[in-house]
Amino acid sequence: MATIHGLALDSAPAAGFSDPDSLHRGLARWNHTRLSPTTPRVDWRLQLRRDEKMLLREGEFIEAFRARIADQVAQVPLDPEGFIAWFEELKASGPGQWDPLFDWLATEADLDQMRWFLTQEAAGEAGFDDLVAMTQVKLPARPKLELARNYWDEMGRGNMGGMHGPMLDMTVAGLELTPTIESTLWQSLALANTMTAFATTRRYAFHSVGALGVVELTAPTRVASVAAGLKRLGLAPKLRKYFDLHAVLDVEHSKAWNAEALVPLAETMPEVLPAIAEGALMRLLCGQRCFEAYRAVLWAEAEVRQPAPLLRQAG
Template identity: 55%
Template sequence: MSAHDITDPDAQQQLHRRLAKFNATRLSPGHPSPQWQDDLVREHAHRVREGEFLEALRAQVQPVASACAGNAAHMVNWFESLAQTGPGQHHPFFDWLESEASLAQMRWFLTQEAAGEAGFEDLLAYAQVKLPPQPKLECARNFWDEMGHGKQGAMHGQMLEQMVRELDLHPAIDTTVWESLALANTMVGLATTRRYGYHAIGALGVVELTAPGRVKKVAAGMRRLGLGGHASAYFDLHGALDVSHARAWMREVIHPLVQSDPVCGQFIAEGALMRLVCGARCFERYTHELRGEQGGAQASNGWMGSNMPNRIEATAC
């Protein structure tokens, strides 16, 4: 099985289920074991598969991202433009969720999203290690928001879990489409691997930038189906809060990092595009599963294959 073959869904399903189970284990607190050396051998094998997948995904976005190193202000402008021109943006699937999806279809979507949630606060904690003071402080402010300012019920992860319980959803790795698992595996791989430290910054920042428009439509669709209140609170919160997070991320994290080290701009751009490509593949798969059709070229911006389309080249720095 090759991590490079994104055209083989069976291989991708097998790969990402294995990686998702590996990530669930390696991110959880464990106990000392006399088999720790054997555990390291198994971990190495998983990390190699993870690296092969990430490098294949990275190779797909490099031609565009390579043009983004340089002036910090120019980089920020390009990054902000991803909210309009990036892969998967303005996907019609979310208009459909808002206005047409049935309760069963909405529940399926929410189950997939919950199963593929990597835990933004934990990813943020990994990504901020050894950053310079200004970006680190912004990560800390963002983390404190994710932690509900010290109140358990207001923690964003707890709000998601509350929605899962209230709607009686049953997210599980073995019942989740590989595209959703791949998105989570990408985010975990970038955040926990220091050679991808700048990639993680790009991936986390683009989540803050692009999420508000989508989650507002999800929340509206939930209310239409009678799932408002506590059930939709997680999406309502991110529809508003992530707007200010994105502005601060551009100003306090990306701009100073690129200004200090222009080369890192390419890696930040790669990480952002890797996250958006994974999201676009999810939206395509969700559309196919729930509507029995492909999302269309507008939805994916042509990023579903291995070649760089002309439209995307126009968005390069």
């Protein structure tokens, strides 16, 4: 059982690893290095040997995580209509949905608390655009086209000012946030590591389809709460733009993803549905553990800030 500030937390995304903090910081550093463009190095053989070691750790983590949810996945319907209904129900009853953290961010969090939350989120951001781009490789035509349309939106439809990633970067810069691996909770790193493993490893390609699809399905209510909190705190519209946009756009993205990626796969490749279901559930479980960890820190600090009650003097 992991702890944060002395508070016990379920370590489900660690999936049996005795030191999840070390595991996910190591994977996060490796992912940052291996995905960064570079030039040829004379020690490339050494790098390959390091990559092999880290790929084994990544694979062991993902496989242990899969084993933890096997019973849940075994209950998922595999007919197209039943599967889509199950998937869409995750918005209402999936792990982490309607977490009280987000109402609190919308209505109560102060600027320092909001900045801490956004720093954690930014440090754990794996880059939705890149994840989509890597996932679409060699997919069947209809799902591939839908991921292409989604990616084009992420790229601002060719307009740099409309690119989603730089919008988030603008918020980070405007709030003077300094996200780093060292200062990020391992639960946030675990989420990014899981999404990266799915998108970069072809045996998990359909897990990635499920994980990315469930992000589009469930994100709008959460980002709308963040946007409301930023507005309440008086932040300029340009610093809220990323959240305001996704609160609306992801609703349409989810409808299109389900209709043009999930339905065709369910109809023509039903054997991949368990992998899609696993990816969706694993992504939601990672998010749930993040929200619990964030609350453990933020609400503990909020209690410390409360003034002590005045004692009524006798007589």
